[in-house]
Amino acid sequence: MTSNCAGICLVSKGLVLLSRRIEFLRGSPVELGGYWSPFAGSIEKGETPKDCAIRELKEESGFSVDPNKVIFQKVIKRKKGKVHFHFFIAELDKFPKIKLDYEHTEFGLFRIDCLETLSPLDNKVLKSLKRYYKNAIAKKS
Numbered sequence: 001m002t003s004n005c006a007g008i009c010l011v012s013k014g015l016v017l018l019s020r021r022i023e024f025l026r027g028s029p030v031e032l033g034g035y036w037s038p039f040a041g042s043i044e045k046g047e048t049p050k051d052c053a054i055r056e057l058k059e060e061s062g063f064s065v066d067p068n069k070v071i072f073q074k075v076i077k078r079k080k081g082k083v084h085f086h087f088f089i090a091e092l093d094k095f096p097k098i099k100l101d102y103e104h105t106e107f108g109l110f111r112i113d114c115l116e117t118l119s120p121l122d123n124k125v126l127k128s129l130k131r132y133y134k135n136a137i138a139k140k141s
Contacts, residue, residue: 006052006086007040049086062099
């Protein structure tokens, strides 16, 4: 059985907002616990991946993003293709005020061109963010 989840990163002026996931919930390990990550979660029945990413952002950060600003990046496959992570980015003029929920321990703004130094960060998310940034710079040239 394949499970689906979706997540979103907010970007602005070469920076990305990431949050650090908790490591344990109710005594059980959390997948990618301790990692810097997009705001993300499981897609609910009848929900599109984009709707899920927007909902999870609101639940986990307190911020509501304009759906028209949400851009699909790619589907990242995990666990031998059994988990599909639908990754989105929203580019903003400035970062909003963030109020984290219990699923995260902290958040930060990081330069996209220096993300290799941030650890732990999922390599597939890193590559997708770098590709997005490279394409955004190319469009401005």
